[in-house]
Amino acid sequence: TLLIFAKMKLIICTFLVFFYLSGTQAQKGYVTKAIMELGLPCAQEVGLSSESLKSIQSGDILSIQEGFGCFADCIAKKLGMIADDNSFHLGKYRERIGKIVLPEVAAQLEETCKGSVGTENCKISGSVLHCSLTKIVDIFYE
Numbered sequence: 001t002l003l004i005f006a007k008m009k010l011i012i013c014t015f016l017v018f019f020y021l022s023g024t025q026a027q028k029g030y031v032t033k034a035i036m037e038l039g040l041p042c043a044q045e046v047g048l049s050s051e052s053l054k055s056i057q058s059g060d061i062l063s064i065q066e067g068f069g070c071f072a073d074c075i076a077k078k079l080g081m082i083a084d085d086n087s088f089h090l091g092k093y094r095e096r097i098g099k100i101v102l103p104e105v106a107a108q109l110e111e112t113c114k115g116s117v118g119t120e121n122c123k124i125s126g127s128v129l130h131c132s133l134t135k136i137v138d139i140f141y142e
Contacts, residue, residue: 042074069122076125088117088124097132109135 039056048056048067055063064071076082080092090110098106113131118124 038075038078039071042071042078046070046074067122069126072126072129073122073124076129082124086119086121086124088128090114093128101136105136105139108139 036057040053043053043056043064046067048064048071052064052066073082077084079096081089081096083089093114094106094110097109101109109132112135113128116127116131118127
């Protein structure tokens with residue numbers, strides 16, 4: 001189960017970084033900047049340990065052991081996908097996903113994954129992000 005948990009963390013972080021960056025920005029190497037701009041403030045906000053803060057600073061997000069769901073939701077909030085009342089903004093999701101995939105793929109992702117939004121604090125964005133990645137893999141590797 002630890003391996004599955006590590007893979008899920010990698011998938012979520014990768015997806016959040018892609019949501020944050022457009023393709024050209026990612027090609028220019030701004031991934032570390034995105035992690036620092038969003039990851040460090042969120043880590044402090046949700047109270048991650050000093051070890052987790054060091055991991056984020058070094059770019060090793062996978063070693064975060066506690067509070068990962070809250071950390072992921074915090075980043076999604078900063079991206080505008082989760083409101084203060086913990087509602088998920090489908091429009092912001094559509095806008096972000098539209099920057100990384102073709103419009104017809106974005107429409108398929110939205111239709112398939114909009115029902116995956118969590119309702120519990122610290123569990124809102126993880127399921128929809130997992131659904132999106134799974135669907136992307138299905139679409140591109142059919």
